[in-house]
Amino acid sequence: MNWLNELKNHRGIVAILRGIRPDEVEAIAEELIASGITLIEVPLNSPDPFDSIARLVKLAGGRALVGAGTVLTVEAVERLSELGSQLVISPNTSTEVIRRTRALGMFSMPGVFTATEAFVALDAGAQVLKFFPADMLGASGIAGVKAVLPTDTEIAAVGGVDENSFAAYRAKGIHNFGIGGTLYKPGRNVDEIGQIARRLVVAFDSAT
Template sequence: MKRINAVLKLEEQGVVAVIRADSKEQGLKIVNAVKKGGIKMLEITMTVPGAIDIIKELAEYYKEEDVIIGAGTVLDAETARACILAGAQYIVSPYFNEEVVKLCNRYRILVMPGAMTVKEAIKGLEAGAEIIKVFPGSAFGPKIIKAFKGPIPQGNFMPTGGVNLKNVREWISAGAIAVGTGGDLTKGAGTGDYALVTETARKFVKAVREAKERK
C-alpha cells in the first residue's frame, strides 16, 4: 500500500524536494523550510552526512502527517535496504541498477531509477520501475520528455537536474508526472536564508499546480 500511496502522492504533488546539505543540522533545517512551503515529497540524498539517520528521524516525526520521505542518490542495493529499514517510502537512483530495482520491488517500495536514453528507460520499466527519473534533465531540457513519450507513451517520467521556476511549467506541460528540484529550491540555505527556501517552495508548488490544471 505504501508504494501505491507514494505514486499517487507524487502525481498529486508534482514536485519532489531534493535535499542536499553539508550537515545533518542544515539538512533538517532545509526539510523544515521546504515542508513549510508546501512540498510534501522529501528526498534525502545519500550525499548528506548522516542521511540514513535523518531519514529515520523524519519518518518517525512525520508518520502521522501527509509527508512522504524518500532517499536519493542511492547507488546500490545495500544502501537501498538500509534506507527502507530506516523508513524511506521511495528510492531514487541517478542510474539504472537492476539489483536496486529488484530489492525495492521485493519490499513493494516505489523506485525511480535514472535514465538518459530510451534504452535505459525501457530497461527500468521492464524491471518494474513505476517512474523513471530523467537525469540530468539539464542535458536536453523539457523536449526530452516528449521524445521519450513518443515510443514509450505509457512511461512516467520525472526530470531532476536543471529544473527551476523558469522552466518547471514547461516540464509539466511536456508530460512529466512530476519534477525533482534541489539547488534552485534550496539555494537560500547557503546563506542561512531559510525563509527564502520556504518562499521558493511555495512558488514551485503553485507553478506545478497551475501547469497541471492547464494540461
C-alpha cells in the same frame, strides 16, 4: 501499498536536499511541508544521510513521503528499508537496486537518459523514470523518448529544472520534477528555503 496512487496525493515536486545535515533537516522539512512540498529526498552523499532520513521518517508521520537519492547499492536499499524510508531514487539504471527496492515494498525512481535505459528500468519494475540531467534533453527531448514508452509511464524531470520551466515540461505531459540547488544549498536558511518553496508551488500549480 500502491505507490503510484499514493504519489498522486502529493504535488509532483521532489525536494532534493543534497548536503543537508541531520541537525537542520527537521526544521527545513517542516518548512517544506508547510509550503506544500511533501516529497523529500536526502541524497546519500550528504553528511550522515541515514541519520537525516531516520529523523525525517519520524517527523513526516504520513504528511510527506521521505526517501533517499543517489542510491547506488542493494546494501543501501536494505538499510533504507530498515529505517522506514519510502522512496529510493538513483542517478543511474541499476536493475539490482530497482528489483530490491520493489521486493522490499518501496518506491523505485531510477535515473535514465535513453530509451534503452528507460525500457531496462521499466522491465526491472521501476515506477517512475527520472530523466537526468533533464536540461540536456529538454522537454521536447524527453517527450520524444516518452513517445515510445508505454502510455502509462510516469516520468520525472530532474536536473536544471526550476519554476520557469515547469510549463514547458507539463505541456509535454511531464508532471513530476526533482528540484535541488534551486531550492536547497548548504548554508541557506530556513526562511529563504520557505520563500523559494512557496514560489515553486505557485509556479507548479499555475503551469498547464
